[in-house]
Amino acid sequence: MVERRPAKPSVGDLIGLASAAGQEARVVAARRRVANIRLTDEERRICTDDLAEAFAVGRLDEDELHRRVDRLNEAVTHGELQPIFAGLPAPSLYQLEPRKTGRWRWAAFVGAVWLALPFFLLGLVFLVFGRELAAAIFGLPAILWTLVAYRWAKGTTRRSRRT
Known part of the structure; x- marks a missing residue:
């Protein structure tokens, strides 16, 4: 057995x-x-x-x-x-009810996009001139950074209490 x-x-x-x-x-x-x-x-x-x-x-x-x-x-x-x-x-x-995220999260998301934008554009330039590896090194992390920042900004927290 x-x-x-x-x-x-x-x-x-x-x-x-x-x-x-x-x-x-x-x-x-x-x-x-x-x-x-x-x-x-x-x-x-x-x-x-x-x-x-x-x-x-x-x-x-x-x-x-x-x-x-x-x-x-x-x-x-x-x-x-x-x-x-x-x-x-x-x-x-x-029971705690979900609270909507504050506008500051969306402002932080916009800042994250502005930080990622030069790297994304540089990746596009490398892609146009045939440097795929350099394009991946610059462009993919910028896209991932933006996606992570979006999910964070969209998420809700549970802190408020129903009365």
Whole structure:
């Protein structure tokens, strides 16, 4: 019989686990910061929607849903939500939503293009005069630099919190 070893996690898997742990830590920190703050009607509505969604996907039965909604309606502070959502995903109240990138990233992208432009043009000149190797040495890094800068400028970060 062949002995199976557990596969080593790849670098991508480790990065994914680290980012998930970081996201979870931010959610826990957000919960701690507001633990003593009173709930608003809108926050109760959001939590009720989250419980209804858990019921809809089969995480809760009907009796459990009613018990948790009753406890939610009696809850006064955010700290009292922890036992209500025990065994369920964190309420969307604490989830971070993506924030649009600032204009400064696009300004930095324009600067990166201006830096790459002379090298790209020099590569074109070498290409026209039959120096393919020199054209590749100058032109390809300039194109890659521009593509990397574009992806960076286009990317979004997750920092803001839904209220």
